[in-house]
Amino acid sequence: MALLFCIPCPLPNHPICVTLLLSIIWLLLGSTAATGSSSRRGHETDQLALFAIKAKITRDPFQATSLWNRSVNHCRWYGVVCGRRHQRVIALHLNSLQLAGYLSPHIGNMSFLRIISIHNNSFGGQIPQEIGRLSRLQIMHLENNSFTGEIPGNISNCLRLMHLGLGGNGLVGKLPSHFGISLLKLQGITLYSNNLTGKIPSSFGNFSMLKILNAKYNSFEGSIPNSFGHLKSLIHLQLGINNLSGIIPPSIYNLSSIVTFSLPVNRIRGGLPRNLGLTLPNLQVFNIHTNQFSGILPASLSNASNLLALFVARNKFTGDMPSLAGSPSLHELAVHVNHLGNGDDNDLNFLYSIANCSNLEYLSLSDNNFYGMLPKSIGNFSMNLRTIGLGRNQLFGSLPSEIGNLLILETLGLETNLLTGSIPPAISGLGNLRDLYLNSNNFSGEIPSSLGNLTLLDTLVLDSNSLQGSIPSSLGNCQQLSTLLLSENNLGGAIPKEVMNLSSLSIILALSQNHLIGSLPLEVGSLSNLGYPRHL
Ligand SMILES: *[C@@H]1O[C@H](CO)[C@@H](O)[C@H](O)[C@H]1NC(C)=O
Ligand SMILES: *[C@@H]1O[C@H](CO)[C@@H](O)[C@H](O)[C@H]1NC(C)=O
Ligand SMILES: *[C@@H]1O[C@H](CO)[C@@H](O)[C@H](O)[C@H]1NC(C)=O
Ligand SMILES: *[C@@H]1O[C@H](CO)[C@@H](O)[C@H](O)[C@H]1NC(C)=O
Ligand SMILES: *[C@@H]1O[C@H](CO)[C@@H](O)[C@H](O)[C@H]1NC(C)=O
Ligand SMILES: *[C@@H]1O[C@H](CO)[C@@H](O)[C@H](O)[C@H]1NC(C)=O
Ligand SMILES: *[C@@H]1O[C@H](CO)[C@@H](O)[C@H](O)[C@H]1NC(C)=O
Ligand SMILES: *[C@@H]1O[C@H](CO)[C@@H](O)[C@H](O)[C@H]1NC(C)=O
Ligand SMILES: *[C@@H]1O[C@H](CO)[C@@H](O)[C@H](O)[C@H]1NC(C)=O
Ligand SMILES: *[C@@H]1O[C@H](CO)[C@@H](O)[C@H](O)[C@H]1NC(C)=O
Ligand SMILES: *[C@@H]1O[C@H](CO)[C@@H](O)[C@H](O)[C@H]1NC(C)=O
Ligand SMILES: *[C@@H]1O[C@H](CO)[C@@H](O)[C@H](O)[C@H]1NC(C)=O
Numbered sequence: 001m002a003l004l005f006c007i008p009c010p011l012p013n014h015p016i017c018v019t020l021l022l023s024i025i026w027l028l029l030g031s032t033a034a035t036g037s038s039s040r041r042g043h044e045t046d047q048l049a050l051f052a053i054k055a056k057i058t059r060d061p062f063q064a065t066s067l068w069n070r071s072v073n074h075c076r077w078y079g080v081v082c083g084r085r086h087q088r089v090i091a092l093h094l095n096s097l098q099l100a101g102y103l104s105p106h107i108g109n110m111s112f113l114r115i116i117s118i119h120n121n122s123f124g125g126q127i128p129q130e131i132g133r134l135s136r137l138q139i140m141h142l143e144n145n146s147f148t149g150e151i152p153g154n155i156s157n158c159l160r161l162m163h164l165g166l167g168g169n170g171l172v173g174k175l176p177s178h179f180g181i182s183l184l185k186l187q188g189i190t191l192y193s194n195n196l197t198g199k200i201p202s203s204f205g206n207f208s209m210l211k212i213l214n215a216k217y218n219s220f221e222g223s224i225p226n227s228f229g230h231l232k233s234l235i236h237l238q239l240g241i242n243n244l245s246g247i248i249p250p251s252i253y254n255l256s257s258i259v260t261f262s263l264p265v266n267r268i269r270g271g272l273p274r275n276l277g278l279t280l281p282n283l284q285v286f287n288i289h290t291n292q293f294s295g296i297l298p299a300s301l302s303n304a305s306n307l308l309a310l311f312v313a314r315n316k317f318t319g320d321m322p323s324l325a326g327s328p329s330l331h332e333l334a335v336h337v338n339h340l341g342n343g344d345d346n347d348l349n350f351l352y353s354i355a356n357c358s359n360l361e362y363l364s365l366s367d368n369n370f371y372g373m374l375p376k377s378i379g380n381f382s383m384n385l386r387t388i389g390l391g392r393n394q395l396f397g398s399l400p401s402e403i404g405n406l407l408i409l410e411t412l413g414l415e416t417n418l419l420t421g422s423i424p425p426a427i428s429g430l431g432n433l434r435d436l437y438l439n440s441n442n443f444s445g446e447i448p449s450s451l452g453n454l455t456l457l458d459t460l461v462l463d464s465n466s467l468q469g470s471i472p473s474s475l476g477n478c479q480q481l482s483t484l485l486l487s488e489n490n491l492g493g494a495i496p497k498e499v500m501n502l503s504s505l506s507i508i509l510a511l512s513q514n515h516l517i518g519s520l521p522l523e524v525g526s527l528s529n530l531g532y533p534r535h536l
Helices: 002-006 015-055 105-109 129-133 153-157 202-206 226-230 250-254 299-303 350-354 376-380 401-405 425-429 449-453 473-477
Strands: 057-059 080-082 089-093 100-102 115-117 122-126 139-141 146-149 163-165 170-173 188-190 195-199 212-214 219-222 236-238 260-262 285-287 292-296 309-311 316-319 332-334 362-364 371-373 387-389 394-397 411-413 435-437 444-446 459-461 466-468 483-485 492-494 508-510 515-517
Touching (some): 015 057, 105 129, 129 153, 202 226, 376 401
Parallel strands (some): 089 115, 115 139, 122 146, 146 170, 188 212, 195 219, 260 285, 309 332, 362 387, 371 394, 411 435, 459 483, 483 508, 492 515
């Protein structure tokens, strides 16, 4: 370095040159010494800050920080990572240690910090605004603690921040809109499960590198900003369980990287674009249940070949159900409580395509206008089906005995339709069945004694049909049965003592309005099987 400086000297031995060389060497040494001492100072500042952090921790059951002490270089303390050359603290990892207390403002003195990861503890109080001094901060995981107060606006000074993790706390107030001007490197924001309010700032559309935005379980209101159409990197959008309204900006449906589109339980209205399944080719989760969407479900959904979950329940959708043959990975389909189906012979055509969804576990179509007969192909539906909900539609004809093929089915709901014929004895093939709702149809014939083979049965609801004969004593084998509704049928004879003796029958035993002999408690239950989507 010093030699290089001397090369331009016309006369290397000239005194000026020697002086220059010496002064350059002195400068270099001096500056090194200066760096050394500032680094030592920084080292001490870091240690002071760590002691201050330790001092604010009131509970440390795994002794993560309680053993921090001067006999060991703090760079070797539990959870502390230092840079190799400058020995300054660059990361603090104290996750899932059941730590409680406050996060000391001294954390803002650890100026080389790149990572603060203290999620899944019980830190409380305010998030120190001194974090805004950490200009090198890239990753901040404060999720699942008990932080309160507002999000400190000073975090906007952390210009290199890539992950801002604040979910699962008790934060209140509005989102600082100036984050959208400065934190342009953000790739992930979690705000879920707080008490945040106000609008989602339009400036958040500036986060062109944002991949994850999870703000579910808050009280955000207003509409999703139009600027969100600029979030070209967005993969997971989760805004469920808020108070959002308005329509979805159409440009969002052009963000082809989206995998999770999840906005359930808001007040969002409007229709879905016809080419949805083509413009969002990577879609896996489409969840808009419990909103005010209307119009038809786009046929292009069948082009979303990676779709795992389609939750559009509790909206105002009308028209035909699209084919889902092109979504063979589908696990969960929930369209209940809409106005789907036209009351004509084509209503159930889509059911044939469901046989192609061989991973389907959850099928909830109840509370619509579906009209038609259940196809025998129901027996070819996914062997992974656990729930079928078809209640409150306009199904007629008989229940195909092929239903007995769905070996692991747990819930079958066909209540409040126009079904006739007898209950197929083959239903006893459903050895995992917990809940069977066949009430409010026109089933006739006897209750098959093979129902007694369903030993896991918890709820058996057969009321309001035209069932005859006597109550099979085999039901006494259903030792888990807690709800039995048989009222409003034409059942006769005595109530078998095996049934009367079922100790599990605690919820409702309704047998009224039959021709049974003996006296009984008359209770009328109104049970319904409203399937409900599980994921948000
Ligand atoms: C100091 O820290 C070391 C290493 O963490 C630990 O083994 C030792 O017990 C500590 N001493 C005190 C007095 O806490
Ligand atoms: C949270 O911490 C507890 C124990 O401290 C641990 O059992 C649990 O797995 C952690 N959860 C997550 C999501 O990290
Ligand atoms: C560290 O930060 C605290 C609080 O922010 C401040 O009071 C203190 O002077 C700082 N200490 C050092 C050594 O820089
Ligand atoms: C926070 O807790 C939720 C629910 O227990 C869990 O799913 C999530 O992974 C946790 N996040 C972190 C960063 O610990
Ligand atoms: C945080 O920001 C406010 C306003 O910008 C400023 O007054 C305050 O000094 C900052 N606090 C810290 C600790 O940097
Ligand atoms: C949000 O506020 C409500 C009412 O003030 C409170 O019951 C709830 O526990 C709060 N939720 C969180 C995550 O702090
Ligand atoms: C950020 O967004 C706001 C509002 O959407 C806009 O006015 C501003 O120009 C944007 N700033 C940058 C740096 O992109
Ligand atoms: C949702 O927002 C509306 C106004 O837009 C307000 O009247 C209503 O109380 C809010 N609901 C909740 C649960 O915050
Ligand atoms: C979506 O992209 C298509 C094709 O690039 C374009 O024609 C259309 O105008 C875009 N729609 C919106 C709302 O941005
Ligand atoms: C979309 O799916 C339909 C029906 O399965 C098919 O006819 C059409 O070719 C697909 N379009 C594209 C672009 O893949
Ligand atoms: C549905 O599956 C059958 C049999 O595996 C196959 O022949 C048919 O092409 C599939 N339909 C679609 C639309 O993918
Ligand atoms: C099913 O029940 C019928 C009638 O109660 C009985 O004859 C038959 O053996 C049972 N089958 C099985 C597999 O338990």
